[in-house]
Amino acid sequence: MKGRKRHIVVDTMGLLLAVVVLAADIQGREGAKLVLRKLLGRFPRLRLIWADGAAGQLVDWASALGGWLIQVVKHAKNLHSFQVLPRRWMVERTFAWLGRNRRLSKDYEELTETTETWIYTAMTGLMLRRLAYPRAF
Helix, strand or coil, X not given: CCCEEEEEEECCCCCEEEEEEEECCCCHHHHHHHHHHHHCCCCXXXXXXXXXXXXXXXXXXXXXXXXXXXXXXXXXCCCCCCCCCCCHHHHHHHHXXXXXXXXXXXXXXXXXXXXXXXXXXXXXXXXXXXXXXXXXX
8 A cells, every 4th residue: 555644643842742654545533543542641631632623523532532622623614725724733843844854755664663663763853953952943
């Protein structure tokens, strides 16, 4: 199968909390469930999650699983031009940071686990650079 879907959860600064990489033929809703399961027990203060699009079942499922409130950031229906959506840009910014890495710029890896590992490695490097040179960013 060609193609991958990257599901990530980031904090408000765009730093990675969890990642799941799946084949492109798997529903986005299933990927969202997998990435949210990775958050269980790891971030007890997490209460609100912004999502780009979620079905009602996913919202109910997340509430029952972790007590999270999922707030969907919707596109304006009558808009015919580009508009920055509130909170959506945080995830897009993180994908842009990850895309600066050669191994993540395209889908080079055969295994999804390898891609996940490279995502964690790239984010670790980004966070280390910010710690070492805090004024450069």
